[in-house]
Amino acid sequence: MCGIIGAVGRGDETLDVLLDGLSNLEYRGYDSAGVAVSGGELSVAKRSGELEVLEDALAGKSLPGSVGIGHTRWSTHGPPTDENAHPHMDCTDTVAVVHNGIIENYQSIKEELAAAGHEFESETDTEIVPHLIEAQRADGASFEEAFRHAVGRLEGSYAIAAVLEGSDTVYAARNDSPLVLGVADDATYLGSDVPAFLEFTDRVVYLEDGEVAELSLDGWDVTTLAGESVEKDVRTVDWESEETGKSGYDHYMLKEIHEQPRALRQCLQERVDELSGTVDLGDDIADAVQNAESIQLVACGTSYHAALYAAELFRSQGVPAQAFVASEYVTSPPPHDDDTLVVGVTQSGETADTLSALRDAQRRGVDTLAVTNVVGSTAARECDGVLYIRSGPEIGVAATKTFSAQVLAVNMVAAVMGNGSASHEFVSALRDLPGQVQTVLDETNAREVAERFVDSDAYFFIGRGYDYPVAMEGALKMKEISYKHAEGFPAGELKHGPLALVTANTPVFAVVTGETGSEKTVGNVKEVEARDAPVVAVTDGRTDVERYADEVLEVPETDPRLAPVLANVQLQLVSYHVAKQLGRNIDKPRNLAKSVTVE
Numbered sequence: 001m002c003g004i005i006g007a008v009g010r011g012d013e014t015l016d017v018l019l020d021g022l023s024n025l026e027y028r029g030y031d032s033a034g035v036a037v038s039g040g041e042l043s044v045a046k047r048s049g050e051l052e053v054l055e056d057a058l059a060g061k062s063l064p065g066s067v068g069i070g071h072t073r074w075s076t077h078g079p080p081t082d083e084n085a086h087p088h089m090d091c092t093d094t095v096a097v098v099h100n101g102i103i104e105n106y107q108s109i110k111e112e113l114a115a116a117g118h119e120f121e122s123e124t125d126t127e128i129v130p131h132l133i134e135a136q137r138a139d140g141a142s143f144e145e146a147f148r149h150a151v152g153r154l155e156g157s158y159a160i161a162a163v164l165e166g167s168d169t170v171y172a173a174r175n176d177s178p179l180v181l182g183v184a185d186d187a188t189y190l191g192s193d194v195p196a197f198l199e200f201t202d203r204v205v206y207l208e209d210g211e212v213a214e215l216s217l218d219g220w221d222v223t224t225l226a227g228e229s230v231e232k233d234v235r236t237v238d239w240e241s242e243e244t245g246k247s248g249y250d251h252y253m254l255k256e257i258h259e260q261p262r263a264l265r266q267c268l269q270e271r272v273d274e275l276s277g278t279v280d281l282g283d284d285i286a287d288a289v290q291n292a293e294s295i296q297l298v299a300c301g302t303s304y305h306a307a308l309y310a311a312e313l314f315r316s317q318g319v320p321a322q323a324f325v326a327s328e329y330v331t332s333p334p335p336h337d338d339d340t341l342v343v344g345v346t347q348s349g350e351t352a353d354t355l356s357a358l359r360d361a362q363r364r365g366v367d368t369l370a371v372t373n374v375v376g377s378t379a380a381r382e383c384d385g386v387l388y389i390r391s392g393p394e395i396g397v398a399a400t401k402t403f404s405a406q407v408l409a410v411n412m413v414a415a416v417m418g419n420g421s422a423s424h425e426f427v428s429a430l431r432d433l434p435g436q437v438q439t440v441l442d443e444t445n446a447r448e449v450a451e452r453f454v455d456s457d458a459y460f461f462i463g464r465g466y467d468y469p470v471a472m473e474g475a476l477k478m479k480e481i482s483y484k485h486a487e488g489f490p491a492g493e494l495k496h497g498p499l500a501l502v503t504a505n506t507p508v509f510a511v512v513t514g515e516t517g518s519e520k521t522v523g524n525v526k527e528v529e530a531r532d533a534p535v536v537a538v539t540d541g542r543t544d545v546e547r548y549a550d551e552v553l554e555v556p557e558t559d560p561r562l563a564p565v566l567a568n569v570q571l572q573l574v575s576y577h578v579a580k581q582l583g584r585n586i587d588k589p590r591n592l593a594k595s596v597t598v599e
């Protein structure tokens with residue numbers, strides 16, 4: 001969703017800092033961008049299109065002032081035009097505001113302001129905020145009072161920051177949308193996400209809903225909306241700013257695919273003891289999962305596929321478990337009992353649908369556990385327990401390394417369910433997995449497969465058991481970044497309808513790993529082959545599926561529970577190469593955003 005950056009105290013470098021921050025945040029939204037810098041006067045520049053359009057417009061210009069805010073947009077209200085880009089201003093062009101989220105009651109406020117003579121230039125919900133501040137200031141309120149009053153009127157989700165001409169202060173507030181301060185000795189930063197300012201400081205202060213932050217040349221302060229002082233912890237994040245660069249890869253997605261061995265090693269570190277065959281995720285997680293009589297998983301997108309996988313895994317341990325698309329969970333919450341555990345699987349820890357499902361569970365008195373990548377994220381802070389997957393920052397909109405780490409993490413949870421004691425074979429398989437991913441990366445023929453099938457009409461993916469979530473994820477990856485029609489199906493379901501779509505120009509990727517049910521999937525592959533559709537087998541060689549396949553993407557043999565990670569790496573690479581050959585914007589696919597903070 002939209003990205004926000006703010007900086008106070010960087011003097012003449014303010015504009016550069018804002019533009020740097022926006023380029024680090026572009027994965028949150030990239031259909032328009034803008035900045036506002038306040039010195040003696042207020043300068044605002046904004047453009048529709050990617051950040052480079054704004055950078056070109058500002059080339060050679062300086063916006064004087066050491067207080068600024070910036071925004072990269074993912075449209076909700078109104079198409080991506082210059083007028084709808086943030087920052088938005090009031091009638092006097094002295095207040096500038098950036099916003100992430102949706103203001104649900106904006107229409108009535110807009111009508112009220114219009115009746116009082118305010119004129120609007122955009123179709124956004126955000127534009128009411130500078131006008132509310134303007135109206136209060138006209139009645140004699142200070143900038144701070146006017147900001148608090150404006151925020152107090154808003155319903156919905158928001159992370160908001162405002163600057164005023166001639167003032168050296170940024171005011172910011174949040175409700176249901178992340179906002180974090182970056183604290184350095186000589187300057188203070190604001191971000192919708194830590195990477196916004198990570199190259200300047202790794203000391204952060206997470207804002208909570210209902211809090212107001214004041215960033216000024218004298219430092220920073222956090223209060224409640226009513227103005228009461230709030231003690232905040234300053235935390236140090238352990239991500240390196242180099243981790244947010246492309247490190248020579250053409251795309252973040254490719255870099256992150258190649259980071260998977262390291263991400264998996266980090267996920268395992270100090271949690272798995274091969275000698276004793278034990279998995280230790282700490283007492284809190286052990287208590288939570290061992291006491292759970294049933295598990296409901298809530299998640300969206302790629303994380304939902306990891307949740308589907310986890311549900312299957314937990315059921316295999318004898319624990320009733322079901323995965324829900326988070327937005328549907330909220331619409332129709334399933335029954336629970338006292339010993340139900342709700343697990344939110346979310347890379348960012350900020351996805352609005354997932355947070356809403358977790359909050360719904362908490363309201364009903366159900367224990368919650370977050371499986372997330374982002375330390376200090378909203379899910380991490382709000383849930384009763386948290387398991388970090390430790391993948392490092394993931395910038396590409398299409399999730400890759402975090403899916404693999406989520407699958408690994410839920411395997412460790414499953415081991416802890418059984419009192420933390422896993423078989424030596426399984427613990428060895430866990431330990432070997434990062435190296436096997438490396439083997440896939442080194443030996444893959446995914447590029448050739450992509451070249452052969454790049455002109456296909458559509459792509460279908462099938463699998464059963466643990467391979468089914470991989471089929472779903474393979475299809476999601478393909479549609480996200482190639483914009484080609486792609487669908488995943490349980491292998492057995494293909495003949496109940498989707499087979500009607502299969503032609504000689506619709507390759508079917510069959511994920512066939514492990515033993516359980518694999519022979520049946522081979523049967524489904526034969527049905528496909530009989531209809532002249534090309535078959536790409538993604539397999540560990542335990543069946544003879546290769547005999548019926550036009551192409552084979554091999555994966556090393558491992559424990560059947562872990563094979564899906566390896567198969568998925570092959571499919572990530574196929575999608576990447578198809579998208580690359582089609583010239584798609586791989587890291588910033590159209591219409592999508594990395595972190596979706598509206599429901």
Ligand code: G6P
Pocket residue numbers: 300301302303345346347348349350351354397398399592593594595596
């Ligand atoms: C967005 C992203 C997806 C991601 C989903 C869930 O839709 O584009 O790549 O899988 O959100 O994100 P989360 O941070 O909750 O895992």
